[in-house]
Amino acid sequence: MIRNNIDENVVNRRTALMALGGLGVYGVLASRLYYLQVTKAEDYRALSDDNRFNFNITLPSRGRILDRSGEVLAVNRQDYRVVLIPERVKDLDGTLSRISDIIGLSEGQEKRIRKDIKDNARFVPILVENHLDWETFAALNLKTPDLPGVIPEVGEGRYYPNKGIFAHTLGFVGRAGPSDVSDDKDPLLRQPTFRIGKTGIEAAQDAVLRGSSGRLKVEVNAVGRIVREWPDPKDRAKDGENVWLTLDAELQRYAAKQFGADSGGLAVIDVLTGELRTLLSMPSFDGNLFVSGLTQADMNALNNDEKRPQYNKVLSGGYPPASTFKMTVMLAALEAGLINPADKIFCVGKLRLGNRNFHCWKRKGHGSVDMREALKSSCDVYFYDIAQTVGMDKIAQMGRRLGLGQRFDVGISGVRAGIMPDEAWKQAKLGAAWRGGDTLNASIGQGFVLATPLQLAVMAGRIANGRQAITPQLVIGEDLKEAPPLEINPDHLAFVTEAMWSVCHEPGGTAFTPEGLGIEGVEMAGKTGTGQVRGISSTERANRIRKNEELPWKLRDHSIFVGYAPYDKPRFAVGCLVEHGGSGAKRAAEITRAVLALALERDGMSRPPAEVTSEAGI
């Protein structure tokens, strides 16, 4: 019995009504539960798995680049870096400023990161910073649990242990640019931490070095942290393969040391096979800088250096071969049969053609010289004279047989052909007739003639080989083609090489030194060249020609030398050019002698057997 002022029945009815209503709500909740957990269970189970599993692209290790004996020229190093996955980041500004507190991001970097985020799909990891030191990386690891989507990772970065010495040949790696991505559908290229070859061997052999991507099933939690990996062996990334070069790292380092601060190019070629033992351009630049991203200051320093470190002089530099071209003129003359090598010509220091004087490097003249003596003392007047008789077309034809004016494909880009001019060339190129003076200039390797240091080495190598027209090889494993025959009369070659021997070993030879190569019983043959880069006015000639030391660096003569050794059983030929290398060919001859001596010393070495691939020899 309830208090009499309120009707108990009313309260009871209302309570029952409310209880019924409550039961109704309970029924709704229970049926909703049934709907979620029974009717839709399969869908939600799938969604739950989606939540759990991601497929991440795994990157292959880039193949290494090795020298002929297996020394690493390009290798992968552990690289600590931090990436960011935009779709998992909650507050980008806050996250970036938190990261910046730890690693210090510049404004430019931040802009780059934002641009990357905009340009890529939301799930693609964006590189924030790489090459972190261990302390920074550790500090970052400590903070990242509070920063969803920020992932510190240990990746691989390209490293060139020799810094600059092989830079021009090896090239460097970098991020795939828009044109790379549009040309190549490999998903690896869209991974911002992935690097492809940009120049040199890295670019030319990219297909071999790159490998192919794998995938890894990972279980991630709500903030994108990987909590478990489900590796599947068949999904593993396929690492890139190694590339072996014919180069001899030790020899190349030694050659670079010989150059010191000088600028120029040098190639050492195996006279028998055409393999390049050294392919050096000096000065160089550190390829590692390009991998990590060049600062503006580094870039300016490289671009403003008058010695042009980035320019691959040995393959791309076209220089007047100067007197090293004289062998070509000699061989053309001998083949034409118009000149008797024993006939003497009297050099008075100049030759007049029309109203122009063509000067010999020796102002007071060589006096009476025959062909051998003319090469040994490098008499210009003698070659002016015979070139007029032989004619430019025959000379150019011989030059081309020796490799001048030809582009040698050594497997990387940037190889230039130089110029081996003849009458048709001038007509086509300049629209002017070939003149007698052009022949005279060309006969001493000046004027229109241009050659790269590589071509000079090939020229010397072909003269030394005598039978085959060897072509330069850089990458081991590419099919070696049988070199075509050289088709030059061996007697003529014997005459020319004997004269080249006298250049180095007879007093009065332009490269004579009493000690020669400095190796007991080994002699060499060679030819000097002094590449003139300025015009000498008649007034200067009348008074006194300025010595090289008095000239600004840019106007000094190029110092050139080609040669090979041993004289009697040729193994290696060298083409060496020192830009503005001072008086005469002394500098280039010095370098060549030193490099040839070491090359011969190291010749006990054999190339690695062909079937050995990746891991051997390290």
Place this chain on the structure above:
Amino acid sequence: MIALRRRGALSKLYDINWLLVSLVMLVGFIGVAMIYAATDGVWSRGAQQHFIRLSVAGIMMIVIALIDLKVWYKLAYFAYFGALLLLLGVEFFGVSVNGSQRWLDAGVMRLQPSEVMKLAVVMALARYYHDIAVWRISRPSGLLGALLIIIAPMVLIIRQPDLGTTLLVAATGFGLVFLSGVNWRVISGAFVASLISVPLFFRFGLQEYQRSRILTFLDPSRDPTGASYHITQSKIALGSGGVSGKGFMNGTQRQLEYVPENRTDFIFTVIGEEFGLIGSLITMGIYLLVIGLCIWLSVQCKHIFSRLLIMGLTITFTLYIFINLGMVMGLVPVVGVPLPLISYGGTVIMTVMTGFGLILSAHLHRKNDLPKSYL
């Protein structure tokens, strides 16, 4: 009757409805187990604390039950006005947590006056209807008193802002008005009035984030990673549990931390994921037993104060469950209401167990006399 009034504490202890006490403690222990699972089996990250709180609050519940109902009857208005003052205190001296000002820092402990108000408003209304004459109930004067009692705390709580508690207080209050026997004309009039006022309230009475939560609930694609992320992930957790669940401590959604707040407001997702439909229905069934038992206890009481007190507290308890489950299952917006006795959090345990203490007290003293005062 006299013998009953004079019985000692020991025999009173015997007469407490131990079935309700055991059911309440059972729900609490389910909570301990689920918090243990939600925290990856780390005892110290909540389960232990929950257990201790449960024990302390359990003793408190019994003590409250033993105190004579007359005391609670007399305290009703004091409690109500005290809670109002505390709410006003929050308005001026409150401590802000998570962007809303709900706490009073009382040195040693922090007090949440809106929780006190949940109980106080029930006590006040129960006493109000106990005191007024029956003919006043549907008259303007009687309605006005009840309305004032309900609306004053609502205004203060919505300003904190705390939408969930505001609605809870309102629903409980109007539930009691309904139970008191207000005639149907008034009820239908109130219904029409609310149809008009709700849109106005939505536009002017709510904070931006509260509006956003409701809108997101109505159209989840508005914000896939924000508020509806909670709902989506919680539905995935429940749904992927299926009929039998993934097994205790085996929930992947839980392990991988996809469901936020799964130790507190979203703890039902752990039950649903690890024990499936069966576990969920058993949990809901135990709750239903508690609710049903409370209603049964109320029916046995002779005073309108006891009946409305029990029913009011039961309504609050039930609404907690309805709103929380509805939220977890994606039926109502995310309003931040815990699952009573199971969710981690000290304040709610204290409120709910105090409430059960009062229910037990009302039932224990069901035959005692209360003062009669007609207003």
